[in-house]
Amino acid sequence: MTDQRQIVQQDWVDADDQPQHSPDETVARVLSVMGEPPADLETTAPVVTRRGRRTGLVGEVRLEDGGTARLDDLVPDDLPFGYHVLVTDAGVERRLVVSPGRCWVPPEQRWGWAVQLYAARSTHSAGVGDLADLRTLREWTESLGGGFLVVNPLHAVAPVLPLETSPYLPATRRFRNPVYLHVDEPPAVPVVGIDRDAAWTHTLRVLRARFDERADDDLFDAWRAEQGRALEEFATWMVLAADHGADWHDWPEPLHDPRGDAVRRLADERADEVTFQAWLQWLLSEQLRAATGDLTVIQDLPIGVSGGGADAWAWQGVMADGITVGCPPDALNSVGQDWGSPPFVPWRLRAADYEPFVQSVRATIAGAGGLRIDHVMGLFRLWWIPDGGGPQEGCYVRYPADDLLDIVCLESHRAQAVVVGEDLGTVEDGVAEALAERGILSYRVLWFEDDDPAAWLPGSLATVTTHDLPTVTGLWNGSDVDDQLESSDMAEDDVRAGREELLGRLRRDGLATGAGGQEAVAAAYAQLGRAPSLLLSFSLEDAVGEQRRPNVPGTTERDNWRVPLPVPVDELADHPGPTALLRAAGVTITPAGG
Structure with missing residues (x-):
C-alpha cells in the first residue's frame, strides 16, 4: 500500500529557485482529506503501458473492439492502442491502457490566432461571440493562410443567473456551454458589451420554442444513445441546477446521490427537460463541427471544475473535499492564486480507472483537433490549499504523471490532435523533458523569455502574451499597470518592476521610447516571427490594438472575462491591424488552396 505521505511534497523550490517549506498543519490537513487507499489498490488499479514494455502480468486481454x-x-508490438481489460491468470480484472507514448504533431510550422470566443462578437451576436462567429473567424483565418485557432475553454457552467464568467471554473470539463449556440433570431433589444446573461436568456427562449415544435430526429436519438450515462447525468444535473441552484451541496439531501432513487424518479418525471438539455449538447456538437471545418481549433482544458458543479456531483469521493487548487507566489502573481477548484485525490483517480480524466481530455479534444492543457504541471503535482487558508499556505501533492501523460498521448493519437502544455510558473525539473518525449508542445511566451525567440525550441507553441498577461498596447502605454493596481492587491513596486522587465524584452530589437502602439505591436511580433516553434500563435487583441488583457489573476472586482474585442469579427477583414501584424511577423499571406 502506497504511503500517502510520500506524495505530499512539503519541501519544494519556488519560481525564484528558493527553497520553501510548507506548514506542518497544511500537510496534516491534506493527509487527512486524502485518506488511505485500499490494501489491494496496487493489484487492481489500471495498468498504463506501451508496446514493448514489461508489465509483470500474465493473462487474457479483452480488447476494446x-x-x-x-x-x-511483455506488451506485444501488435497489441492495439486503446482501453482494454486484462483478466490475470489469478482471476483479477484490471483496466489495461496501451498508449503510443507520443502525441500527434503537425508536419510543419503553422500560424494561427488566439482568441477569447465570448469576446469575438460579430455585428449579429446576441451578447457573446458564438459558434457562428467562430466559423467567421475560421473562414477569415483560412483566407489568410492560417492553420489553427486557439480558443478559451468552451465548457458548460450552471444554468443559473448570473452565469459564471470565468471559462476556467466550469461546472464540467465534458460538456459544452449552450451560451455559445447561435440562433438566427436577433434579440428584440440590441445587447451592448459582453452579456452572458442576456445571451443565455435569449438563446434559451428561442431554442426552447424550437425544441417544443421539433419532429422526431433519428440523428439526435442515435447521438444521445452513443453518449451513454455521462450525458444523462449531466443533463439531469442541469435540470436540478436550474431548480435548486448551482451548487449540488445546497440541494435537498436525497438529490445528492446522482445514482440514487430520488434522482432517477426526478429524471423520469422531468424526462422532457432532461431531453432538452441533451438536445442542446447535440446542437453544440453539430455547430462546433460546422464552425471548425478542417481547421485545427485548439480548445483549452481547465485545471479543474467548480466544486458544486456537474463533474463534482458525478464523481463524489474522487475529488477532495475542503481543498482547492492554485499556485504559490510567482512572476504572474506575487501573492499566489487560488483557482477555486477541488482536485482529484490521486489514489481515488487511479481507483476510478482514470475515467474522469479520460472523459475530460476526450471531450475537450472532440470536434476540433487540438488541446491546450492549462497548467500542465498539474499532471505532475498540484498546489493544494485547505479551506480557510491562503495561496501561501498550501503544499504540493504529486500525481501519477506518466500514466496521465500517456493517456493524453492515446487520445491525441486517436483524434490526430495537437497537444500544447501550458508550462508557465513554478515548473519543477523533469517536466520539460517529459513533455518533449511525448510530443506535447511547450508554451513559450515572449514576456517570460530571456532568450531571443530564434533560440526557442521547435517543439513549442510560441506567443507574445496570454489571457493573464498584458497586451502589447497595454504594456507599452502603461494602462495595464493602472488596471492591475485598481483591481488587485499586488504591491505597486512589484507591478511597476514587472512592467519594466517586460519592456526590456519588448525593446530587444531597439524599439524607440517614443514609438506608438502600432510600432510596439510590430516590434513584438517581429521578434516572435523568428521563433522556430511548430506553432506561432498571434493574439487577436494585439492585432486590433486592445489595451486591456482578458483577465487580471487574483481579482474579483474587475470585469474579467468580459472585455470584448473592439472590432466585430465580421469586420476584421477590413481592419489594417491583423495584416500589419502578420507582415511584422514575416508571414506570407497564402490563402488555403491559393
Missing part, C-alpha cells in the same frame, strides 16, 4: 489477445509480461 471485442477481440481477445494474450499478455505474457
